[in-house]
Amino acid sequence: MLRTVRIFFWIAVVFTALMQVWDEYQGLQWRKPLHVALYRVSADASMDVDAYMATLNEKDFEVIGQYFSREALRYHLPLHRPIVFHLGPTIKEIPPAPPALNANRLDIILWSLKFRWYAWQHQPSLGVPIDIKLYLLYHDVKTNTRLLHSTALQKGRIGRVNLFAAPAQHAGNTVVIAHELLHTLSATDKYDLNTNAPLLPQGYAEPxxxxLYPQKKAEIMAGKIPLSANRARMARNLDETIIGRPTSREIGWAR
Known part of the structure; x- marks a missing residue:
């Protein structure tokens, strides 16, 4: 009996994994729009953060949807709106923090499982089937001058996005959200992990x-506009970024 239970358990695990791979493959065929849930989370238990999050509505994130529509048009994608955003309710529990950059493989796997379990537990219904879940962790600007790197998983299509809770930071926040969303669609970083400098040619908008310098825009997966061989600045908003051809290939927009 125990042997039979084990066999059925592993069949269920394999079947679930295969279904997830199939769903991810279908998503990158771009036959229909992908629906993205945005869940707000207070990272600081701050009243100022709570007040800021309460001011946000779905229209505030429309600029990201328009950005993906504009970029998709450049690659002749047969979808007017490839990505649709839905603002969900706030969530009180903070998703598990990722391990340190020098963590071993086991720690990374364990965190990945914890994060996917968290996402399974925290996915309030939004009335449509959701393809990607992004948890927007808002931080108080009074106590945080810099934020830790955000992170996202292709497996499970979930993201943990660190943002500033201030109107003046909203445009920059949208760049981070778009960047992490693309990670869930198989896009890779296009900057040097040690220096954060954009990689040439894949991290340049116009390589x-x-x-060559100064560049006018940033490649979204690099996030910075190269001004010289050793100087670059962060993109201030999505209008200062593009989805470059290497990234477009990774997400299935180009061949």
Missing amino acids: YMRP
């Missing part, structure tokens, strides 16, 4: 422009 073959002459003269």
